[in-house]
Amino acid sequence: MFVGVDLGGTHLRTALVDAAGSLRHLRKVPTDIASGAKTTALRLISECQTQVRMAREAGERVLAVGLGVAGKVDRNQGKVIFSPNLLALNGYPLARELQHALEIPVILENDANLFGVGENWVGAGRGLSNWVGVTLGTGVGGCLIFDGRLWTGDDLGFAGEIGHMVITPDGPPCVCGLRGCLEAHASGRALMEGIAAAVASGSLISGRLHDLWQSGWLTPAAVYESALAGDPLARGLFRQLGWALGLALAGVFSVLGIGHAVVGGGVSAAWDQFIEPLQASLAAHSSMLDRKDAVVLRGQLGDHAALLGAARLAALEASTPS
């Protein structure tokens, strides 16, 4: 058995995963990063200890732990380099502490890369040689699967960061400090900022989205519901999201000479609102790729992709002599 961990800005999720990709004992607690890195680390250790104990009670042994964190990570040092949503963890030797406490190998990886490992193992990417993965959440993560394996590039702490590819050099500001990144166009945050901008410009002065925005209860899911109900502003924001994602994928496909993408993450629940503009934009911004060779798939593992990927990576590393 392996423990998969997905440490996000809001929730810390853990699960036991067997060698066939079955997920058991899913646990979810608040990350509570506001209490500081040490508190989060202790909570992480405690959650993993619980999973190890539960495995033992079932007569199983945990061989390794896969730990996914949103951000740039140093796999060899087992520490987080930079995480915009978990700033308190920057530079924190999270995986090393966990490994020390559990006395089991811990593999640290970026959560979007683990989405890729998970979907590649038992999801939408199964059987595909080469594809780019995109996770649409509050921000935009990404990964690359080449020859059926996770691509880690030059081991600089990141790879597959399509979210911070600049697609419109004079575009809207991104949380990373640049302008016009894919993430600034095609994320949960971009949807919310689209509503905020409409309020600021005076074009949105009433209605459900306005009221949610004013009360501070606006979510990407609420924007999606409004789009489903026919709201033109919400629909336009999803069209813009699809346009931006198609443009970015066209560039990635042209550079890589590949034609498959898998799109997941919470915002991908709004699939019906953005897939058509995405495909139109992908075709409109591709001159090398035949339209028939461009395939955009929806992730199949939902919230569990990174958890499963974490466990899978742990299993792969545990079986590789180092």
Next chain:
Amino acid sequence: MFVGVDLGGTHLRTALVDAAGSLRHLRKVPTDIASGAKTTALRLISECQTQVRMAREAGERVLAVGLGVAGKVDRNQGKVIFSPNLLALNGYPLARELQHALEIPVILENDANLFGVGENWVGAGRGLSNWVGVTLGTGVGGCLIFDGRLWTGDDLGFAGEIGHMVITPDGPPCVCGLRGCLEAHASGRALMEGIAAAVASGSLISGRLHDLWQSGWLTPAAVYESALAGDPLARGLFRQLGWALGLALAGVFSVLGIGHAVVGGGVSAAWDQFIEPLQASLAAHSSMLDRKDAVVLRGQLGDHAALLGAARLAALEASTPS
């Protein structure tokens, strides 16, 4: 011995290359594509037969031929799919005919990919695991070297096509039919069009560049000479080229998690005019990559990169049982 061939829009070049990467008997004749595909094919066969004969006279045997063509190619079928600069060759089974005539295996590949194989073998990319190559000529070609080998993606007939990555969605038209491709900003053609636009707008009404443009003798090399002499328009065009290339490389580095590029092609002779704006743009458009990890190298093999790469690929394929 191996024969390397570089079939461009203007010249057909061939050479004998030994296993150590030494180039002998370089021959260069006009491609003369205006006379049609058949004439070009016959000339290609004749040039290669000459090389085979010269090898034989030196007591050597040619084991395989590597054939580089600018454009999208079908390696397995040995034919050119689409070549913007050699339109008459579209769909032509060039490599198959050459192989039939010579009775020696012929490997067909895109010329920018062969630039990559050559620089990887005995040039600027030697010893680097992962890098992106860019050839700045009339157009912009590109290639990817992953784990020290040429990346061919899903074998769709192209890979590494950074030239047709859209970097400004509302940008200038590209010959490929899109708008705002890197090639539309950062190629020999873009430099010439920058001069043409200045004439059209009335901002360039006299001087050397104006006169060259008017007489039809304007070349990218002339724009470079003017930039060296301090001409502000020419300097600005090279700054724009560097800006565009830095922007595109930043996106590729972010997506791939790598930090090395090798830039070659005829227009790279103007290195001193664009490398500083390129590096500034690369840093300004990167949020994941540390500045110290971004390295842009100049190709070392000049005009011979693709010829050497063609021979090398032929050697690699000849030694691989299929």
